[in-house]
Amino acid sequence: VISHMEPDHSGSILRLAEKYQEMKLVGNTKTFAMLRQFFGASAPANERLVEVGEGGTLSLGAHTLHFMLAPMVHWPEVMVAYEETEKLLFSADAFGRFGALSRIAAAPWAPQARRYYYNIVGKYGAQVQALLKKASALEIETICPLHGPVLTGGALAEALRLYDLWSRWQSEAPEEILLAHASIHGNTARAAELLKQKLEAKGAR
Numbered sequence: 001v002i003s004h005m006e007p008d009h010s011g012s013i014l015r016l017a018e019k020y021q022e023m024k025l026v027g028n029t030k031t032f033a034m035l036r037q038f039f040g041a042s043a044p045a046n047e048r049l050v051e052v053g054e055g056g057t058l059s060l061g062a063h064t065l066h067f068m069l070a071p072m073v074h075w076p077e078v079m080v081a082y083e084e085t086e087k088l089l090f091s092a093d094a095f096g097r098f099g100a101l102s103r104i105a106a107a108p109w110a111p112q113a114r115r116y117y118y119n120i121v122g123k124y125g126a127q128v129q130a131l132l133k134k135a136s137a138l139e140i141e142t143i144c145p146l147h148g149p150v151l152t153g154g155a156l157a158e159a160l161r162l163y164d165l166w167s168r169w170q171s172e173a174p175e176e177i178l179l180a181h182a183s184i185h186g187n188t189a190r191a192a193e194l195l196k197q198k199l200e201a202k203g204a205r
Contacts, residue, residue, distance in 0.1 A: 002027040003092040005034040017044045026050045030077035074121040087141040097148030128167035
């Protein structure tokens, strides 16, 4: 199942397809268009492709996958899959986090997830909200993102809460204002500092 065609996720598709000649590839229309663009004449033949769309299902025997499209979270072909028996959501890049699991497995999820969100999908808040609306209709016990740790229990609930806030551009601390800037020559930094002073003069934190 190809959730996302970005090369860090799809770079081994050809090797897998060559090694396992019976293997089928599951994706949507945009997935397979990208597959052909990326791999050209070497792309797996059409008879090996199983196309699914919004609301599509795939029975795997004891497990059934339900597919939902999640365009621009954070590429146009992204889709997520829900497994109904174990209540798993395979969320593609949604709920991802920076950092190698071998080094930060015990670290809090939110700091690197926040940085990941705003760097990778931050400007697509409306699309994230659309995915959250779809997910709200499901009974989810585990989220399996393509980047970062599997989320269960309290970590899962907190991730859903924060994603809702971030994608609605709501502050995690409503009484505070965050000013973030990058400033190559210092001019933007001076503007941010001036804005900070003006806000503080009005009593803002």
